[in-house]
Amino acid sequence: MxxxxxxxxxxxxxxxxxxxxxxxxxxxxxxxxxxxxxxxxxxxxxxxxxxxxxxxxxxxxxxxxxxxxxxxxxxxxxxxxxxxxxxxxxxxxxxxxxxxxxxxxxxxxxxxxxxxxxxxxxxxxxxxPTRPEALVATNAPPSLEEILRGLEQGEFEPYFQPKVCMRSGELQGAEVLARWRHPHRGVLSPGHFLPAIEHHGLVDCLFWRLLEQGLELQQELGLSGRQVNLAFNLHPRQLSNLDIAERVGQALELVGLPGSGLTFELTETGLLEAPAASLESLVRLRLMGCGLAMDDFGAGYSSLDRLCELPFSEVKLDAAFVRKLNNQPRSGAVIRGAVAMAEAMDLTLVVEGVETTEQRERLLSLGCKVAQGFLFARPLDRNSFRALLADHAHPGRH
Incomplete structure (x- = not known):
């Protein structure tokens, strides 16, 4: 220090x-x-x-x-x-x-x-995560050539943020987050490259690279008898590609894995931007056994309407409600209501942004069960996540 x-x-x-x-x-x-x-x-x-x-x-x-x-x-x-x-x-x-x-x-x-x-x-x-001083000193976005080279060289890789049972600590799955292992700038978080990737229309390319690496990890874990559900974020533009469900099915078939090992997360804003016809893709993904999560629930205005319309299996409560627990008493009432709603609709409720033991205890008292956040683990690279899975498989080992 x-x-x-x-x-x-x-x-x-x-x-x-x-x-x-x-x-x-x-x-x-x-x-x-x-x-x-x-x-x-x-x-x-x-x-x-x-x-x-x-x-x-x-x-x-x-x-x-x-x-x-x-x-x-x-x-x-x-x-x-x-x-x-x-x-x-x-x-x-x-x-x-x-x-x-x-x-x-x-x-x-x-x-x-x-x-x-x-x-x-x-x-x-x-x-x-470490950020080199050169990166702190500049906010210049990466160039198209730089991004294309990174994609070609395999510099973009998945990091895994665990979802855990708050009471037992048991691993419930992980959200897959993009990181760029830049040769000169170190490991970059999405805030440094995702806007440029969206601007150049390369979101789909990044998604398939992350999915491929995630499925490789699942296949590797399957050989040792372990399974973990991985959640991938879908961008609104991807929903307009009606072949996305077919491509996911082909990727699963190639590695011999069931759709139940995957969950796809969409923000409410993304659903509002998606053309109505593209919602067919979400139905087809659910028919394949994949999970479907509404991310940042409560951050928009039509969450309840979309929950009724689409076959969601999971709801992720926006981290803002957790941050406001101490200062805004009504946040607790909202969270308790979300718990009751999720149970009534047979949905898994995942609370995002849990950072302190105090927040964990309060959320447990409100009926929450599954969460992700820095209290439990930060996003982990593949080797660190593999080690975490091994520890969960052998809880007595140190």
């Missing part, structure tokens, strides 16, 4: 002293401090940036919100910890803004300074 660099942005001198002193007691050595956004930006330009900004919001001159926007554009910070006395609605809006800026939001420290909470949030930063 001592190698982390951090900026303490706080306009009140005594509060800033408390924060700096506490961070030094935690073992941090590279600590910078500033009293307003403008001086903080000048400091960061001079030192080349920091890993984390511990940021107050209310300050004279340039406030914390403006500072975060400028800092993200300059590429001089990677992660943010909030430490400010503002209401829950403003905190939530700021959290959403931080994520939209492409920064990693580690959590809300609040005031007064809580050393144990700070240590936990710093550990969360350490657990983030």
């Amino acid at each position: 001592k190698n982390l660099s951090i900026l303490v942005l706080e306009d009140e001198p005594f509060q800033r002293l408390i924060a700096v002193t506490a961070l030094r007691q935690l073992g941090l050595e590279k600590i910078h401090e500033a009293a307003d956004g403008a001086s903080a930006l000048s400091l960061l330009e001079a030192c080349g940036g920091v890993d984390i900004a511990l940021c107050d919001l209310r300050m004279s001159g340039m406030d914390g919100a403006a500072f975060l926007r400028h800092a993200s554009q300059a590429g001089v910070i990677r992660s943010v910890i909030l430490s400010s006395e503002v209401g829950p609605e403003l905190r939530q809006a700021t959290t959403a803004m931080i994520r939209c800026l492409g920064l990693d939001f580690l959590g809300d420290l609040g005031k007064p300074f809580d050393m144990q909470r700070a240590a936990d949030l710093l550990e969360r930063h350490i657990a983030l």
